[in-house]
Amino acid sequence: MRRGRRAVLASAVTAAAVVFSALIGGALSTTTAQAAVSEPCDIYAAGGTPCVAAHSTVRALYAAYSGSLYQVRRSSDNATANIGVVAAGSVANSAAQDSFCANTSCVITIVYDQSGHGNDLAYQGPGGSGGTDKPSNATSESLIVSGDKVYSLYINPGNSYWHNGSSSGMPLGSAPQGAYMVTSGTHVNGGCCFDYGNSETDRHADGAGAMDAINFSTSCWFGGCSGSGPWVQADLEYGLFSGGSQSWNQGQRAFPNRYVTAMLKNNGTTQMALKGGDAQSGGLTTLWNGSLPPGYNPMHQQGAVILGSGGDCCASGGGNLSLGTFYEGAVVAGYPSDATDNAVQANIVAAGYGGTAGTPPPSSPPPSSPTPAAGAPLHAVGAGKCLDDPNSSTTQGTQMQINSCSGQAGQSWTHTASGALSLTVGGSTFCLDANGQGTSPGTKAIIWSCNGQSNQQWNLNANGTITGAQSGLCLDVTGASTANGAPVELWTCNGGSNQQWKLGG
Incomplete structure (x- = not known):
């Protein structure tokens, strides 16, 4: 084990538009921003920190994106199909997946990069990006986003995805980087390591600062975390950090919500910040905003993109013991402003995670325990x-x-x-x-x-x-x-x- 050996409702959209308008210095009116229907990577670009990798199985992360979100492979004949969006800037076309996978089972083999940099994530295993893992089941979890049924990337132990993005735009060395993902606080464990972000190109543990990835799990490596988790932490290699040291970060808190926004940004030399929030309502909580841990300044990022495992997993039998859920996320070049972070969170909330099929996104979050309707046999x-x-x-x-x-x-x-x-x-x-x-x-x-x-x-x-x-x-x-x-x-x-x-x- 790696750790063992390493020391759209109008009110919601309007709120997002106001933040976005303020973010770009008032160059756009609120009405104009609404018309643009800016999605997370549009917001990052407007803030001067463009996405260099953008992945989702549930929706487009650019208002103009009309390409494929992911690829599925069915077991009956090993045929593959690309699953795109219903329309530009909208949600995944789950009906196309249901039709293709009818009467058989499917796995997700590729999650496509929407940023245009070609950082497509293939599963870490034979026939994928190399290694010993397997692709995730394509129908393990369905959910509602923006009133439509979609599917998550549901990671169990032995599932993970990877791409060498060192020559395709990923931040390298001590270059500043930001990242976010929407995940779930109800499908988690303490196994190593449910990560999304920047990792080693050789899939080995290459020293402190070789990784710069969000970790979301119940593993509190240095102890003292508040509650029972899961927590938003930084996997910087040789450790999961909830703050700027190996001691307890007083600002850390758990996020057991059904849908969770997790953010990490790192200027590469002196500072990082961790944030988390409920992806269905409200704003972000700043968990850490301060110095990098000793020995991690400067960073030594290598530029591989990792999802669902740690940096030294799966190349030649390395154990991947983590589980987690991935709905959407992006890696950006630069250190995003707090205004950018807030605008992205507002956009995520407006997307309506967990709503009811056939209805617009909710203006307020649905109850955590929905009241059931009349039952049926x-x-x-x-x-x-x-x-x-x-x-x-x-x-x-x-x-x-x-x-x-x-x-x-x-x-x-x-x-x-x-x-x-x-x-x-x-x-x-x-x-x-x-x-x-x-x-x-x-x-x-x-x-x-x-x-x-x-x-x-x-x-x-x-x-x-x-x-x-x-x-x-x-x-x-x-x-x-x-x-x-x-x-x-x-x-x-x-x-x-x-x-x-x-x-x-």
Whole structure:
């Protein structure tokens, strides 16, 4: 292990436009800025710190961008397809992915660079950018952005992406750099290392300052971090830093929100800043704004772009133990101003992460625990039965089964805006849960108190399967049984009729 061996609603858009107008010295009126519909990389460019790498699986990061966002590869025939945007400056065309991946599974092989510098991220593994990792499942997590369904880049241990950008615009040496990403505080761990930013070109640990990447995880390497995480930190090589030293940064705080904005900027010689915020509402919290750690001034950036792993991962069997979620992010040349940071955050909030499909982005954040609508039976199509909570049990950990459809409370399921499948019995609401946060075939499907964790989030796919957001496995009737009482579990998706489900009807 690397660480072990190294010492659009008008109100929201208007608010963003006002900040953007102020950022460029009033050269644009608020009305003009609204008309321009500036996205994050337009805002960075206006502030004099242009994007040199810009990645997202959910939306365009330039108002004029109309190219591909990412590439998927399907398992049935290894064919690939590029997934673009619905229109210039808009969200990903998830319908194109759903059509291409229907009745099979897909992985994300490339995340394209929107900046024009060619810093496309390929997965670190055979057939990708080289190494031992594998590409991420393309349908592990769906979400809503700007009122439309999109998919995240859902990183589990053994998934990561990389590109050598040393000759394509990435900051080198002690050149100043800024970076941001939108990630999730509900799909995290302390493994090494969920990073996005500047890393080594040789994929080895090359010394202090060889990396300049955002880290988002529950790993507090030097101890003393506030709360239980996850935290926004700087991976500068040989350490995760929450501030300018190896001691506790009093300004550090955790960000367990469903959607999180994380920022790092570094002038390369004397100063860095860390910021974080809720990507659905509000502004940024400055976690650190001060000196670089001793021994890291000047920096020694090499210019590779890393996503989902640390600097010395995956070249020749190096372990990648991290997990995390990536929605969007960019690396910029220069040290962004605070006004630029604030304008980017306002734009992210206006994008409407976690809204309701078919509606504009919310003017205020949705509730963290959406109130479920009236429930409906969840049909096990192959068996002609329904997903059933035995005897309408209110005991946490009860394994779900199939049973004759009865219309009773123990068969009334609701797919909430947060992705949960909830069930209200005995006056209490429970969620369908992957037992013990299991990610291996055979994990029991149980009920548990709703907690918003990724093992309680489920994707209802166009091909009739229901997949766990954390595991990517399919909800499965054990042994393809059609008998009442047959247990339900998670299993590798195989196209079987016992993995076909329909909510309602």
